[in-house]
Amino acid sequence: MKRVLNRRNLRSLRSGFPRYLALLLLIVMGVYLIISIVGSAEMVIQGTENQKEKNKVEDGQFTVFLPLTDDQIYELCGYDTEIEPMFSIDLKTEDDATLRMFKNRKNIDLIQLDEGRLADKYGEAVIEKGYASAHDIHTGDIITAGGVKLRITGIGSVPDYDMCIAHFSDTAVERSVFGLIFTSDEQYDELKEKNDLNAEEYTYAYRLGYTNSNKLKAALKEIKIDPEQVDNKYFCEIIDEKLKDRYEFEDSINELNDGAKKLSDGLNGLSAVIPELKDAAEGSAELAAGTKELKENTGELLDEVFEVKIENLTSFITAEDNIRIEGAAGDVVMDKNAGLVAGIIVLTLFAYVISVFVVHQIEEEQSVIGALYALGVKKKDLMIHYITLPTLISLAAAIIGSLLGFSPLGILMQSKDTYSYFSLPQFDVVYPTYLIVYALVLPPVICAVVNAFVINKKLSRTALSLMKNEQSAGSYRQFDLKTKSFPKLFAIRQMVRESRSVITIVLGMFVSVMIIMLGADSAVLCGNVNDCTVNDTKFEYQYLYKYPDKTPPEDGEAAYIETLSTDCMGYTLDVSVIGISEKSRYFDVSVAKGKNRAVINASLAERYGYRKGDKVAFTDSSSDTDYCFNVTDVCDYSVGFAIFMDIDSMRELFGKEDDYYNVVYSDKELDIEDGRLYSVTTRDDIIRGAGVFSKLMLPLVTTLITTGTIVFCVVMYLMMGVMIDRSAMGISLIKIFGYRAREIRALYLNGNLIAVTAGSLIAVPLAKKVIDAIFPSFIPNVACTIKLAFPWQLYLLIFAAILVVYFIINRMLIGKINKISPAEVLKNRE
C-alpha cells in the first residue's frame, strides 16, 4: 500500500512540477539566506574567539605620560600578568592619509599575516589589510610614510584594531584615510627620530594573570611623575601655568634674598669706613641670614603647597570597553539572532503555503480518500502520504539551501561586507552543529508539523461523507451582503471561500513586507543619520585639544567635552557631555546654569525614551563614577549621543579651572600647533563618516528588499494560482453559461485586488510598526539617532509596488484562467 502511495507521490511531483519547483526554490532561498547570514556571523564570532587565543589578544590597554621604567613594569607584572609596550607614532603619507606605526608585537595582540612575512629589517613594513586594500597595496610594493620609503613585506591585521579607527571618538572606519604599519624596532626608532617625538603615544597592552583590571588600574594610579620629566613643551606649558604662582613667589623670595645679601654686603663694606654703620651692618647681615633661611625653608613649604606630582596614567580601557576590539563579532551578533528568528517565521510561512496546496489536493481527492477509508486504509497512512512529498521537498530544499549557504556563494559572499569594513584575518568557514540541525531539520519538521496540523481535520471526516463529496452546511458563513452588484457580491463570496489562501497572501505580504521594511528602515536610518549629521554639524572645524592653550584662538568657540558612557543591551555606548556657552554659534541649544542640569539630544531621547524632567545617569568608566543629570530639555541635535551643559557648570562638575576648555569649534581653519591637538575633524570628515554607513548598508538593504520582493511575488503567485485551481469548476461553469473573459476576471480576480489592497493597508503599517519596535535591537552597538519615519511618498511607493506586482501576477494568471475548459464541468457526471 505504502509503495503504491509513494509511486503516486512521484506522479504528483511530475504533474505539479512547476509549482513544487517554485516552492523548492523559495525554501532554498530561505535556507540559503539563513545559512549565509547566520553562518557568516558565526564564522566571525568563532573566528574572533579562536583568534583571541592564537594571537593573544589583550585584556586591556593603558596610556601613560612617560614610559614605564623596567622596575615599574616588573612591579605591575605580578600574578603572571603580561605587559607589552604598544607605542605608536602617526605618520602622514603622500596622499595625506595617516599610518599609525607600531613595532612588531612580541607577546600580545600579535600580527596575523594574510600574506608575506613580518618586517625585520630597515626599510620594511607590514601593512594593515584594510588600508592596503583601499590603496591597492601589495606585498613588495613601496610606500612612503613619514617621509621614508618602506617596502611592504606582508599584509595582515591585529586583534586590537579589528575596527580600525584612529580615535575612539571616530564614528566609522575609513580605510582610505587611516591604517597601520608594523616595523622592526630599529626602523621604528629611526622613524621616531625623524618625526616629532611628542607625537609618540605611550600605550601598553596587558594580559591579566591572577589579578583583575581594577587592581592593575589602582597600581598604575599609584605611579606618579614629576612634570619636569615630561619633555612635551605643551604639557610643560600647562604645568608652568599651574606653577606660575610658585615661580613668582620663589622669584620674590630670591629677589628679597638677593636684596638682603646686597644690603648686608654694602653695609658691611661701609661700616669699615663709617663705624656708625656697624649696627646697621650687623642688622642687615641678620636680615640676609634670615632671608636665606626663608629661601631655604620656603622650597619645602612650596613643595607642600604646590603639589605637582601627577599620575602617569592618562587612560585605561579594558578590552570589553574597547570598540576597536571584537568590533566585527559584536556587530554580527544581531545578524545572527535576527537571522535565526526571521528564518523560523519565513519557514513557517512557506510551510503554510505548502499546506494550502495539500489541502487543495485533499479536497479534490476527497471521494477517493473516502473510498480508501472504506477499503480499510488508515488515516495515519494517508496523513503520512500527503505529508511525505512536501516534507521531502522541504528536506531537498534544505539540503540544497545549506550547501549553497555554506558554499563560497553563501557565507563568504555574505561576509564580504564585514571584511570590507573590519580588519579581520580570513577566518575559516565554521559548521556549527546547531546551524546544520536548524537548516536541515527545521524546514522538513516545520513543514510536516504545519501540514499535519492543517490537514488533520480534512482527513478526519467519515468515509461516507468524503465519498459523497459532502459540503457541510457550516462550511460557508451566512452573512448579508448589501451590495446589489453581482460581481462585487460574487467577488466577496469568492474571497470568503478562499479565506485560507487570502490569509496566506496577507500573511506572506506581512512577512515579506517586514523583510522589505527591515531593508527600508536600514536605508531610511542611514539617510536620516546622514541628513542629521549634515544638518546638525554647523561648524567647519573641530579641534580636540590634548594640551589647550591658555586662551582659545580668537576665531574659535571654546567648549569642553567629556566622554561618559551608557549601556544599551549589554553594549557600552559613548555619550559626549558638551559644555557650551550660553550663546553658542554652533549648537542651537539653550543650556541652563547648574551643575547637574543638562539638555539631552534627540538620539538619546529616542533610544531611551528620556523626557524633560527625567533624571539620567551616565558613567565615567575611567574613574568608575556615575554622573546624574536633570534633563532640562531635549534638543534637536542627533549626532551620536550627546548632552549639553553650561560650560561653567560643567567645569565645576568635573573639577576643572574656570577657563578650561578642550575643544574649539570654528567656521574656518585656525592656526593651531599640531602638537597641542589630539585630533582635527572637519565637517567634511563627519559627513563622509556618516556616509560610510549608507555605503556599507547598501548590500544588506538590497538583499533584504530583493528577498522580501521575491517572497512576496512567489507567495502571491502561488496562492492566487491555487485560488484559481480551486475555482476551476466554477470558472468552467460560468464559461458554459457564456461569461466573457473580462467578466470571469472580474468575478475571480477582482476580489483578490480587494484582498491585496486591504491586506497591504493592514500589512504595510503593521510591518512598519513591528520593525520600528524591534529595530533598535538590531543596532544596540551604534550610538545614533533612530529616526525611522518614512516620508509619505515611500508608503505610496510601497503600496504602488504591491499593486504593480499584483497586476503583473494577475496578468500572468489570466492565461491560467483561459486554459480552463468549459468541458471541466462535464467531467462531473456519471
Next chain:
Amino acid sequence: MYLEVKDVKKSYGKDNSYIQVLKGISTSLEEGQMCVIQGTSGSGKSTLLNCIGGLDTMDSGSITVDGTEIFGMKPNQLSDYRRDNLGFIFQFYNLVPNLTVRENIQICEYIADDPLDIDELLETLGLTEHQNKFPAQLSGGQQQRCAIARALVKNPKLLLCDEPTGALDSKTSRDILILLEKINEKYGTTMLIVTHNNSIKNMVHKVIIIKDGLIKKEYENETRTPAAELEDL
C-alpha cells in the same frame, strides 16, 4: 427549424486510441419542442449535446440554432452563442457552493439581456423560502430546481439538460420533470434532454435514439404522457 444538425462527425484521439464518437448525425428540432436523446453509455449522446451546446467542436458537419451556424465559431463567438441562446442543466447540479440559491441564479441573470424575474422564478420553482440557503443546505431535488432556475433566468431559447434526473430519486425526478414540462408550456422553451431513463421519452415531443454514433431511431411522440403520470422513473 429551430435546431438543425447535419452530418455531424466527431472523433477523439489518434492512431491506436482513435475513436469516432459521432459518425454523421443529422436531425432537427422545432421551436418549443421537448426532445429526448437516448442511448447507452458511449453511444455519443452527450457528445452530440456538447457539440450543440458549443462546448465541444465537431470535425465536420453543421449545426444551426435559430439560423446561426456554430461550426467554425471561435471560442469567443461560442461563448456569446451560449450566453445569448442556451441554458444548461447538469446531472450533478453544479451549483456554486459558496453562493446562496438566489446568488446562484444571479450568476446567469447578470449576463442576460432580458432576464426573467428572479422572485417569480423562485416562486414557480418553490424555492422562495430557500433562496438564502447555500447548496449544501438543500436536498438533491432542491438543488436541481435551483439549477433549473439558474438555467431559466436568462430566458434561453434552447435548454440543454444532461441527465437532469440522473442523481435523483423517482419522486424528485418526477417533480423535476413536471417542472420542465411546466416551463416548456409557460415559456415555450425548446428543450433537449439527454437521458438513459426510458420513461422520460413518453413526455416529450420528439425522441432520438443513438447507438454507436449514429441515429438508430428518431420519431415524433404523438401520444405524450404528462410528466405527473410517468412510471418507472
